[in-house]
Amino acid sequence: MIVALIKTALLAFRNKFLDHVSNIFLFAMGITVALMTLFFYKAIEKNIFDSQPKIDLVIGAKGSPLQLVLASVFHIENPTGNISKKTADSIANHPFVKRGVPISIGDSYKGIRIVGSDTNFTNLYQLNLINKSNFPQSFEAWVSNDLAEKLNFKLGSTFVSSHGLTEDAHQHDNNFYTITGIFTSNSEIANKLIITNLSSVWEVHGNIEKEVETEHEHEHEHEHHQEHSSSEVLEDLGLESSKELEITAMLVQYASPMAMFTLPKSINNNTFLQAASPVIELNRLFGFISSGAEALKYFSYFIFLLALITTFISIYNSVRQRKFEIAMMRIMGAGRWHVMFFVLIEGLLISLCGIVLGFLGSHFSFLYINTRLLNQTNDLEIFFYPEEIFILISALVLGLLASIIPGIVSYRADVLKQIK
Amino acid sequence: MIQIRNLHHQYKNSKSIIYPDFNLQTGEILVLKGDSGTGKSTLLYILAGILAPSSGNILINEHNLYAQTESQRDIFRSKNIGVIFQQLYLIPYLTVYQNIKLALDLAGNKVADEEIFEILKALHIQDFISNKASTLSHGMQQRVAIARAIINKPTWILADEPTSSLDDKNTESVCKLFQEINQKYKIGFIIASHDSRLKSYFPKQYILAS
Numbered sequence: 001m002i003v004a005l006i007k008t009a010l011l012a013f014r015n016k017f018l019d020h021v022s023n024i025f026l027f028a029m030g031i032t033v034a035l036m037t038l039f040f041y042k043a044i045e046k047n048i049f050d051s052q053p054k055i056d057l058v059i060g061a062k063g064s065p066l067q068l069v070l071a072s073v074f075h076i077e078n079p080t081g082n083i084s085k086k087t088a089d090s091i092a093n094h095p096f097v098k099r100g101v102p103i104s105i106g107d108s109y110k111g112i113r114i115v116g117s118d119t120n121f122t123n124l125y126q127l128n129l130i131n132k133s134n135f136p137q138s139f140e141a142w143v144s145n146d147l148a149e150k151l152n153f154k155l156g157s158t159f160v161s162s163h164g165l166t167e168d169a170h171q172h173d174n175n176f177y178t179i180t181g182i183f184t185s186n187s188e189i190a191n192k193l194i195i196t197n198l199s200s201v202w203e204v205h206g207n208i209e210k211e212v213e214t215e216h217e218h219e220h221e222h223e224h225h226q227e228h229s230s231s232e233v234l235e236d237l238g239l240e241s242s243k244e245l246e247i248t249a250m251l252v253q254y255a256s257p258m259a260m261f262t263l264p265k266s267i268n269n270n271t272f273l274q275a276a277s278p279v280i281e282l283n284r285l286f287g288f289i290s291s292g293a294e295a296l297k298y299f300s301y302f303i304f305l306l307a308l309i310t311t312f313i314s315i316y317n318s319v320r321q322r323k324f325e326i327a328m329m330r331i332m333g334a335g336r337w338h339v340m341f342f343v344l345i346e347g348l349l350i351s352l353c354g355i356v357l358g359f360l361g362s363h364f365s366f367l368y369i370n371t372r373l374l375n376q377t378n379d380l381e382i383f384f385y386p387e388e389i390f391i392l393i394s395a396l397v398l399g400l401l402a403s404i405i406p407g408i409v410s411y412r413a414d415v416l417k418q419i420k
Numbered sequence: 421m422i423q424i425r426n427l428h429h430q431y432k433n434s435k436s437i438i439y440p441d442f443n444l445q446t447g448e449i450l451v452l453k454g455d456s457g458t459g460k461s462t463l464l465y466i467l468a469g470i471l472a473p474s475s476g477n478i479l480i481n482e483h484n485l486y487a488q489t490e491s492q493r494d495i496f497r498s499k500n501i502g503v504i505f506q507q508l509y510l511i512p513y514l515t516v517y518q519n520i521k522l523a524l525d526l527a528g529n530k531v532a533d534e535e536i537f538e539i540l541k542a543l544h545i546q547d548f549i550s551n552k553a554s555t556l557s558h559g560m561q562q563r564v565a566i567a568r569a570i571i572n573k574p575t576w577i578l579a580d581e582p583t584s585s586l587d588d589k590n591t592e593s594v595c596k597l598f599q600e601i602n603q604k605y606k607i608g609f610i611i612a613s614h615d616s617r618l619k620s621y622f623p624k625q626y627i628l629a630s
Binding site for chain 1: 465468470471490491494495497498499503505507509511513514518521522523525526527528568
């Protein structure tokens with residue numbers, strides 16, 4: 001009997017499908033907004049929190065601490081300025097510091113940031129080289145496998161960097177980088193960077209000041225530099241020896257929890273540098289983001305409430321219109337629970353259609369935004385988060401709730417009154 | 421067999437009807453006659469198990485109908501009693517086949533499709549098996565309602581004013597159809613009607629007076 005009722009309910013639903021379209025769309029919209037909010041959170045988690053190395057402190061130039069963290073850790077902002085490498089090194093050598101990773105940024109290629117660093121960067125981000133190669137020397141670069149595919153880079157490929165961090169930045173025509181390493185990493189951030197050594201960045205910027213140098217001289221310098229340590233670069237560039245080498249920031253991992261209480265305070269109070277904690281700054285940032293996401297969440301609740309009300313009205317009217325049909329089912333042998341079940345199926349079908357539509361709509365929209373608009377990945381990857389089950393089940397329960405009163409009305413209906 | 425004893429029904433408007441005791445043998449056809457308000461339809465509803473009488477006993481096939489629970493009555497009705505209403509109440513979006521199959525499924529009976537086709541053929545509606553009920557003429561719909569009522573091979577069919585909206589030709593057609601079904605399937609009929617044309621087809625009549 002149950003199968004027969006489900007079949008009949010399906011046929012009834014198909015027959016009145018147009019009457020339910022608006023309810024289905026409301027369910028779909030509620031699910032889309034709820035799922036997109038979830039995906040947005042997940043994307044942030046994936047890109048910011050997952051698989052990222054633990055960086056306890058970022059030391060950089062004075063300015064906005066959030067800007068310093070975003071620029072140096074997440075590479076999505078302009079840096080606050082430069083700091084003396086010598087001073088940064090002295091902090092890195094502090095007993096409370098386990099590892100200090102200098103980074104120098106300022107150039108890019110097709111909008112992708114070129115980060116100058118040293119071997120500590122490899123250890124911090126756990127870069128696994130596909131080929132055998134030492135850390136890049138001057139004008140050598142490493143890229144991730146993903147980036148190599150995207151930029152069509154192979155070992156030995158060359159490119160010219162641009163000054164600045166945007167795609168339309170001015171090109172350094174004389175500075176050819178050569179790809180000497182391709183790596184894999186769990187870090188989403190490292191996967192989106194071009195890695196070189198500090199000397200390359202210094203040299204490019206030294207060259208800006210010395211534009212008169214010939215290409216030949218430059219090549220000669222390039223070869224020569226490969227054999228030099230970074231401390232000697234200054235002289236090789238012909239810059240004034242009194243001018244200190246600078247970096248953008250130093251990424252610090254603590255050796256002891258004690259460092260958390262003393263080091264940032266000491267740096268901020270006693271030096272011209274700024275120490276910013278990524279955890280604190282991100283929590284601050286999430287404070288802003290969360291309020292937006294919270295608003296979206298309430299918006300999805302509102303749509304669900306609207307879907308609940310309209311579906312209830314729709315099913316209630318449908319039950320009134322079909323009272324003879326339902327009474328006839330009772331006369332033919334269906335019990336009270338059976339006709340209630342028959343009505344509940346209608347609510348379930350509306351929410352199910354909304355769920356399917358909302359599920360597909362949100363997934364495809366997110367994939368489209370990710371691949372086409374944000375250019376995050378080249379492939380369409382299927383994803384499903386366990387939290388989605390909760391949202392989908394909630395929508396299903398709402399569909400049931402919308403039909404529960406019409407269902408009870410059918411349950412309690414007097415057959416005779418319905419057919420008279 | 422149907423046995424009615426001391427049957428009395430009081431309406432909400434305080435009007436009441438006392439039905440005389442009577443017996444009806446299996447396979448008999450009885451026409452309940454009477455003017456409007458004499459309780460013909462009420463008796464049909466009571467016999468169908470959808471209106472509990474104020475007092476009295478009804479035994480159908482030796483089952484005391486109102487000694488059963490409502491769900492027991494639902495099951496009993498689905499297997500022993502077919503009902504044909506004046507308005508027919510076919511499910512409009514279902515095909516002829518689906519309407520009949522639903523009656524079978526709700527009664528928990530299983531019948532081969534050949535048998536359904538056989539009944540439709542007997543009622544001359546086999547060519548409309550895949551048509552939606554709402555697309556058929558009233559005459560055709562009535563035949564579908566009859567097919568739906570007899571598909572579970574009930575002992576009794578209760579028909580409420582089956583000919584009231586029909587012309588003479590169609591009245592004759594329906595009456596002959598009832599006679600054929602009665603003879604072929606040994607199903608008894610209780611027909612509530614004020615239509616005097618039925619007398620020539622069904623001689624056993626019971627006149628209810630106000």
